[in-house]
Amino acid sequence: MTHTIETKQIPYIPGDGIGAEIWQASQAVIDHAVAKTYNGQKKIEWTEVLAGEKAFNETGDWLPEATLEAIKQANIAIKGPLTTPVGEGVRSINVALRQQLDLYACVRPVRYFKGVPSPLKEPEKTNMVIFRENTEDVYAGIEFPIHSDETKKLIDFLTSELAVTKIRFPETSAIGIKPISQEGSQRLVTAAIEYALLHQEPSVTLVHKGNIMKFTEGGFKNWGYDIAESQFKAQTFTMRTYQTIQKEAGVEAANDALKAAQEQGKVIIKDVIADNFLQQILLYPEKYAVIATTNLNGDYVSDALAAQVGGIGISPGGNINYDTGAAIFEATHGTAPDIVGLGKANPCSLLLSAVMMLEYLGWQEAADAITQAIEQALITQKVTSDFADQLENATCLTTQEFGEFLITLI
Numbered sequence: 438m439t440h441t442i443e444t445k446q447i448p449y450i451p452g453d454g455i456g457a458e459i460w461q462a463s464q465a466v467i468d469h470a471v472a473k474t475y476n477g478q479k480k481i482e483w484t485e486v487l488a489g490e491k492a493f494n495e496t497g498d499w500l501p502e503a504t505l506e507a508i509k510q511a512n513i514a515i516k517g518p519l520t521t522p523v524g525e526g527v528r529s530i531n532v533a534l535r536q537q538l539d540l541y542a543c544v545r546p547v548r549y550f551k552g553v554p555s556p557l558k559e560p561e562k563t564n565m566v567i568f569r570e571n572t573e574d575v576y577a578g579i580e581f582p583i584h585s586d587e588t589k590k591l592i593d594f595l596t597s598e599l600a601v602t603k604i605r606f607p608e609t610s611a612i613g614i615k616p617i618s619q620e621g622s623q624r625l626v627t628a629a630i631e632y633a634l635l636h637q638e639p640s641v642t643l644v645h646k647g648n649i650m651k652f653t654e655g656g657f658k659n660w661g662y663d664i665a666e667s668q669f670k671a672q673t674f675t676m677r678t679y680q681t682i683q684k685e686a687g688v689e690a691a692n693d694a695l696k697a698a699q700e701q702g703k704v705i706i707k708d709v710i711a712d713n714f715l716q717q718i719l720l721y722p723e724k725y726a727v728i729a730t731t732n733l734n735g736d737y738v739s740d741a742l743a744a745q746v747g748g749i750g751i752s753p754g755g756n757i758n759y760d761t762g763a764a765i766f767e768a769t770h771g772t773a774p775d776i777v778g779l780g781k782a783n784p785c786s787l788l789l790s791a792v793m794m795l796e797y798l799g800w801q802e803a804a805d806a807i808t809q810a811i812e813q814a815l816i817t818q819k820v821t822s823d824f825a826d827q828l829e830n831a832t833c834l835t836t837q838e839f840g841e842f843l844i845t846l847i
């Protein structure tokens with residue numbers, strides 16, 4: 438009897454700077470994990486596609502059409518960091534990829550690995566998954582510079598047509614506009630709630646700045662609650678409902694309703710104002726599980742949380758459209774020009790992004806094998822220099838040696 442091997446075609450972009458080093462180390466680990474876990478019955482067929490500096494040098498284009506086509510065809514890809522082109526006309530390639538494929542959720546799991554240097558006393562209490570909106574807000578921001586015709590026209594329009602009186606220095610203002618929509622917010626919050634339900638997480642927290650920006654940020658919060666109360670009524674309990682009960686029947690009745698919902702395993706939907714949230718994640722990280730937030734808040738929150746558990750060398754990310762299934766998984770750090778070619782780069786961010794990708798493909802066992810190998814390597818304190826420099830008795834391995842060590846642990 439012949440067995441057919443299940444193969445997945447996956448385009449990859451090694452990336453610029455340290456990209457080639459971390460990709461080489463990571464690919465060997467991923468291939469080994471898949472082969473070993475499934476006894477050779479599953480396999481990834483990798484195809485390199487060009488983007489960034491390498492693409493520019495070879496084709497004159499930072500993001501060639503062929504790359505977009507290949508990723509669209511496969512509906513999935515993995516990438517290392519890319520140099521952001523400096524100059525007029527070209528925006529960040531990462532942003533372009535996300536926009537072209539409408540990858541509306543930037544998903545960042547943040548957890549602590551034992552042995553990793555952290556600034557916190559109890560870093561293991563930080564365990565969250567961030568859903569950052571990836572297509573609106575400042576990513577779709579419209580800006581006009583100081584003294585431009587556009588700014589002048591806009592300020593004239595705002596003051597004469599819309600009775601705006603609060604622009605403090607109209608002659609020397611630049612103007613920025615950010616759109617946040619009901620549709621964009623609700624598809625993101627839906628993805629976060631569905632993730633919480635699938636993974637039996639206790640809560641989804643909507644992080645916003647609605648106390649100041651009532652219609653955009655406040656809209657995000659309200660539309661998030663609306664979708665929970667309409668589409669996930671049986672599986673969730675919102676703190677907005679809690680407040681209504683509190684007003685109508687008192688605090689005891691509200692607490693009883695909350696307790697009952699928790700006992701029934703319902704996901705609690707709550708909200709926190711962004712500045713307070715940055716305090717909360719330092720003081721009480723254990724209170725938060727899944728986070729849904731707008732683009733700019735998500736930018737700050739993602740980096741702050743990554744720093745709490747060991748920094749960008751170990752933070753993975755995925756950009757996903759849950760409606761079309763399109764997804765790009767990526768290392769969250771940059772090209773690290775200061776350590777290129779020195780064997781100092783930590784491949785964990787890319788490897789853990791591969792773990793997310795394998796989970797997304799349903800290849801959970803291979804994903805777990807890589808996670809367990811990373812856990813073990815970090816506990817034994819055989820690590821790359823970014824961690825070794827901060828630890829007392831660690832053994833410092835090069836990027837390649839670290840990859841090879843992981844393979845021995847799978």
Ligand code: NAD
Nearest residue numbers: 518519520521750769770771772773774775776782783823
């Ligand atoms: P960076 O993330 O490249 O580096 C910041 C610091 O972190 C450096 O000291 C670097 O050595 C260290 N570092 C980063 N990744 C590491 C790893 N895997 N292991 C060990 N140390 C690591 O940020 P930057 O210097 O601000 O940016 C450099 C370039 O990367 C710029 O062109 C920027 O636009 C680009 N960038 C790309 C992405 C992306 O493609 N997703 C993200 C951020 C920055």
